[in-house]
Amino acid sequence: MEPFLMHDAHALRIATGRSVLNLRELLTTLREAEPEVLRHHLFRFPLHPAYDFSAFGHELAAWAETGLQDAVLAEKLGHFDPYADPATDAVRAALLDIVEEHLIGLSHVPWARPGHELHLMRSILVAYPTGEAARTLRELAAAVRRSSRGSLYFHFFEARLRLCPQDDDFSRWLEVQQGRADAAAVLRRIDFPALRVDEIREQVAATLEEAGR
Known part of the structure; x- marks a missing residue:
């Protein structure tokens, strides 16, 4: 049985020098962005602390909600799950459909506030081992x-891009290494x-603790 090797990660952010000022520019960006x-x-x-307040x-x-102040578009985009099919062509096509349909129904183009x-x-993304290894469910819960x-x-978000959209490192280890x-x-x-x-941290840890009893 292999231990669970903990990793940490951070993103090296690189500015493109481009900004989106309104909804029509967002549509163009979705068509052309790398x-x-x-x-x-x-x-x-x-990875950004703002995630916890959104x-x-x-x-x-x-x-769409905070910049364009378009609550309807924000809800439409929020219902889109990019992890369902994370391939670039798939997410690009889905986002274009949402924004194009929304733009058609507007009488004016929303602009972002200054x-x-x-x-x-x-x-x-730079990932590296922390040196911590968990061999039991309780050890992993503590980690x-x-x-x-x-x-x-x-381990929980990016793993879905490495493994499959419905999987993560914790559940994979539980199933393959622990038979759980x-x-x-x-x-x-x-x-x-x-x-x-x-x-999320609390739910993952609590699930591991319960399984380790």
């Missing part, structure tokens, strides 16, 4: 409770886009 830019704004948001799981929906533009970024935002992001498909299924049912990072 995959790395889309990936940053859709999948790296949980009702949405990715930055585009959050910006200082609330969407500054386009790309990022490189999760001590984990940083970057560590939880790497039941506990793994509980973790996979966590509605993570609706939760803050500390709430």
Whole structure:
């Protein structure tokens, strides 16, 4: 049985020098943006503390609410789950459909308030082992409770891009190394886009503790 090796991670943010000022510019950006830019704004948001104060799981929906002050568009974008099919072509097409349909129904193009533009970024995720290894469910639960935002992001969010959209490192280890498909299924049912990072940490740790009794 292999231990669970804890990792930490952070994103090296790189400015593109471009900003989005209104909804029509967002539409153009979705058509033309490099995959790395889309990936940053859709999948790296949980690494930012602002994630915990947003009702949405990715930055585009959050910006529609706070930048454009368009609550209807924010809800439409918020219902879109980029993890369902994270391939660039799939997320680009889905986002274009949402924004195009919304724009057609508007009498004017929403603009961002000054200082609330969407500054386009790309990022490189740097992950590294912490040196901590968990061999039991209780050890892993304790490690999760001590984990940083970057560590939880790497094992619970980014893992869905490495493994499959319904999987994460914790549930994979539970099922493959511990033979606990039941506990793994509980973790996979966590509605993570609706939760803050500390709430996800608590649910993961509590599930591991319960399974380790």
